Amino acid sequence: MRSLPLPLTLSARLAPVAVLAVSGWALSSGPSTPAAENKPGQDNGSQSPTAPATAAASKAYDAAPAPCTSIPVKTVKSLVPGAKTAGKEIASTDSKVRRTCSWNALKGYDYRWLDVSFEVMDSEEAAEKSYKQRLSDDSGGGDVPGLGDAGYSVVNLTTQDKQQTREGVVVVRSSNALVVITYNGSNFESKKAPSTDEINKGAIKAAKDAVATLEDGQKKG
Numbered sequence: 001m002r003s004l005p006l007p008l009t010l011s012a013r014l015a016p017v018a019v020l021a022v023s024g025w026a027l028s029s030g031p032s033t034p035a036a037e038n039k040p041g042q043d044n045g046s047q048s049p050t051a052p053a054t055a056a057a058s059k060a061y062d063a064a065p066a067p068c069t070s071i072p073v074k075t076v077k078s079l080v081p082g083a084k085t086a087g088k089e090i091a092s093t094d095s096k097v098r099r100t101c102s103w104n105a106l107k108g109y110d111y112r113w114l115d116v117s118f119e120v121m122d123s124e125e126a127a128e129k130s131y132k133q134r135l136s137d138d139s140g141g142g143d144v145p146g147l148g149d150a151g152y153s154v155v156n157l158t159t160q161d162k163q164q165t166r167e168g169v170v171v172v173r174s175s176n177a178l179v180v181i182t183y184n185g186s187n188f189e190s191k192k193a194p195s196t197d198e199i200n201k202g203a204i205k206a207a208k209d210a211v212a213t214l215e216d217g218q219k220k221g
Helices: 010-023 073-079 124-137 196-218
Strands: 088-090 098-107 110-120 150-160 163-174 177-187
Touching: 073 110, 073 196, 110 196, 124 150, 124 163, 124 177, 150 196, 163 196, 177 196
Parallel strands: none
Antiparallel strands: 088 098, 098 110, 110 177, 150 163, 163 177
16 A cells, blocks of 8 residues: 555646647556566665664654755756746645655647655655555666665656657655656657657656755755
8 A cells, every 4th residue: 555645646647738638639647557577676674683773763854855946947947848947836735744846848849747756754664665565556667776775767658649658757765755756758749759768867867856855955963
C-alpha cells in the first residue's frame, strides 16, 4: 500500500492541456507499465545492533521544501521552453509532508511537462518501503547511481490517436524523504515523441537539482 497518493491527480494532469483538445489529443493519466526488467532488489537499510538508539537519527527531514524554487530557472528554461519559470504549486492535503510543483508549455508544436514532488515520511524505513513500492509499480527502468540513498529511472512511450508521448519518471530516496520527477513531451506536428535519451537525461537533471535542494536546505544540524 502506498504511504502517500500519486504525485498528480488525473484532473491536474489534464487541466493544462485542455486547450489542446482541438488537436484531438490529451495527455494520458500516467505511463503504461512495460515488461519488468532490471528491477533493483537490494536493501541497504540494514539495522545495526543499536537500532533503538539510532532510530531518531534515521529521520533527516521534518518538512518538504518549497518545490517551485527547487529547480533552477536555467533548468526549467532548458527542459520546458516557454514555460513560466515560477511554476505552479499543486494543492496538497498536508503541505508539510508533501509538496508538488509543475511547469508546462507549448512552444510551436512542441509540448513539455515537468513536475517535482517531495514527500517526507515519519522514518527512513517508511520512505524505503514506499520507494520499493514505486519501483514495483513502474518496473522496466534502472538504477541511477549518485542520487540520494537510492535512485531509479524509467521511461515509457504511449500512443493515443496516433499521437506519441514519451514520459520519464525518476524516484529518489534520501533518508526519510522521496523526490519524484515526472517529465514528458510530444510534438503535435510530427505526432512523434522526443527521444528516450532526451527525456531520461532531462528527468535525471531535474532530479539532481531537486535532491540537492532537499539535502542542502532540509537536513538537521
